[in-house]
Amino acid sequence: MAAGGAQAGGWTLATAIQQADRFIEELGLPQEGKPGGYGKEYQFPDDFTKLTSVELGRWQSRMEKLWSYGLQELGKEDSELQEIDKIYELKVGLRMAEEHGKSQGRMIKDILRAVAIKSDPDLEALTQTLVARRLRVRRLDVQVKIYQSHLVRLSREQSRREAEARIV
Numbered sequence: 001m002a003a004g005g006a007q008a009g010g011w012t013l014a015t016a017i018q019q020a021d022r023f024i025e026e027l028g029l030p031q032e033g034k035p036g037g038y039g040k041e042y043q044f045p046d047d048f049t050k051l052t053s054v055e056l057g058r059w060q061s062r063m064e065k066l067w068s069y070g071l072q073e074l075g076k077e078d079s080e081l082q083e084i085d086k087i088y089e090l091k092v093g094l095r096m097a098e099e100h101g102k103s104q105g106r107m108i109k110d111i112l113r114a115v116a117i118k119s120d121p122d123l124e125a126l127t128q129t130l131v132a133r134r135l136r137v138r139r140l141d142v143q144v145k146i147y148q149s150h151l152v153r154l155s156r157e158q159s160r161r162e163a164e165a166r167i168v
Helices: 013-026 053-102 109-118 121-167
Strands: none
Touching (some): 013 053, 053 109, 053 121
């Protein structure tokens, strides 16, 4: 079963996500749109001293947009992952109890967990979804940290220039 369809008694994860989206909307907090015009890659400058003040400002603006949009998306992904994980753990626990009841004797918990997952195609699919979602959150978290690091480096250059201008 796909993560969007994970359900418990008529409740679905997709419905919960929609409710969370509506909650943010009702608070009047506009969501930042996806930054455009940047392409799939960018070449971050190696030497900031060669940038004009306008170029430095553009890079700061670009990194701020990417960082804030990345944070927004990370928040969505992470909150959805947490809910998928809760559903997953509940389903695994129930399936483990079923498998334990079928077993002759004691089984190591990790083996029982693996047997429970492997014996249920929906649970196996949910396991794959969970792994993919965890990977997405980790990669998005790293990317957001890269944007933040770039922004800090640009800010330092701007501060250096301002301090230098005061000395002259």
